[in-house]
Amino acid sequence: KQEVTQIPAALSVPEGENLVLNCSFTDSAIYNLQWFRQDPGKGLTSLLLIQSSQREQTSGRLNASLDKSSGRSTLYIAASQPGDSATYLCAVKLGGGSNYKLTFGKGTLLTVNP
Amino acid sequence: DTEVTQTPKHLVMGMTNKKSLKCEQHMGHRAMYWYKQKAKKPPELMFVYSYEKLSINESVPSRFSPECPNSSLLNLHLHALQPEDSALYLCASSQGLVGEQFFGPGTRLTVL
Numbered sequence: 001k002q003e004v005t006q007i008p009a010a011l012s013v014p015e016g017e018n019l020v021l022n023c024s025f026t027d028s029a030i031y032n033l034q035w036f037r038q039d040p041g042k043g044l045t046s047l048l049l050i051q052s053s054q055r056e057q058t059s060g061r062l063n064a065s066l067d068k069s070s071g072r073s074t075l076y077i078a079a080s081q082p083g084d085s086a087t088y089l090c091a092v093k094l095g096g097g098s099n100y101k102l103t104f105g106k107g108t109l110l111t112v113n114p
Numbered sequence: 115d116t117e118v119t120q121t122p123k124h125l126v127m128g129m130t131n132k133k134s135l136k137c138e139q140h141m142g143h144r145a146m147y148w149y150k151q152k153a154k155k156p157p158e159l160m161f162v163y164s165y166e167k168l169s170i171n172e173s174v175p176s177r178f179s180p181e182c183p184n185s186s187l188l189n190l191h192l193h194a195l196q197p198e199d200s201a202l203y204l205c206a207s208s209q210g211l212v213g214e215q216f217f218g219p220g221t222r223l224t225v226l
Contacts, residue, residue, distance in 0.1 A: 031212055043118075043204055044157070044217040089156060093212065099170050100211040104156035 002027045006090055006105035013080055014113050021075040021108045023090030028071050031100060035064050035075050036089040038107070044089065047075070080112045117141075118218035120205050126224045129195060135221050137188040137205030145169075146188040147206040147215065148180060157204055163188060164211055195225045 003026045013019050023033070032051045036044040048057045048064040050073070056065040063076040077084060087109050091102040118139045127133050137146065145164050149157035162170035163182040171180075177199075179191040188205055205218040 032214075034214060036217075041202070041220075041222065043120075043219040044206075046214055046216055049214040091156075095212075099162070101159055101162070101170065102215065106156055 002030075002092060002094055002103045004090060004092055004103050004105035006088075006108050008108060009106065010109040010111075012111040012113065015080060015082060017080050017112075018076070018078050019080055019110070021077070021088050021090075021110070023073040023075070023105055025071045025073075025092045025103075027094060028068050029094060030068060031093045031095040033064075033066055033073050034091045034093070034102070035062075035073075036091065038087045038089060040087075047088075077110075080110075082112045082114050085110055085112050118205055118207055118216050120203075120218040120221050122221060123219070124222045124224075126226065127192065127195065128226050129197075131195075132191070132193045134192065135190040135203055135205075135223075137190075137207075137218055138186055139207040139216070139218075140186055141207065141209075141216070142185075143207035143209055143213070143216075144185060145208045145211050145213070146182060147208075148188070148190050149204040149206065149217075151202045151204055151220070161190075162211070169211070192223075195223075197225050199223065200225045 007022045035047040050066045061078040087107040089107045090105045148160040151157045161180040166182045181189040202220045204220045206215045208215045
């Protein structure tokens, strides 16, 4: 059974700092990995999707990497801003027999202090 | 347009009521999903529709009844719910089962 772990569970940083969120998964036979952001009481916003054949994806100040063989992904946020404060969720999609379901980590709660 | 819309935003219902949640997308996606999310937990998958056919039912109690009337619409019919069913209900869609998932803003459901 695929398990997804996110470390740390919570992170508080001053504005302007660069930071890294970590995600690990137990089954390396993934189809893709998706990073989401969730504000309190709101839906999930897709940030980046990395296919299993890719090593990284970038969008603005965000960079996500994937090392499938070691079962790890990182989300790098450059020059953090208070508006980046949210819960960040990592989710992996297994192929075929799992019907391509997403398995989520429990999230990292990020607070960026002005 | 990467928008998934959900109505209503909030719903309060008694245990004997019947209500429905609605989800709509106009991205041409052929896979649609219902998730349930409790406070401080990740979303839990409930149902998946692929090409308007139910593909996955994660052993959800029959008091939740999904319906996909067409490729753009997904409904969740609710009947005889329990207080523990109170949660944020999220709808999502993707191009196919393997595609990037896009989520709606959710419906906050309270069962009294």
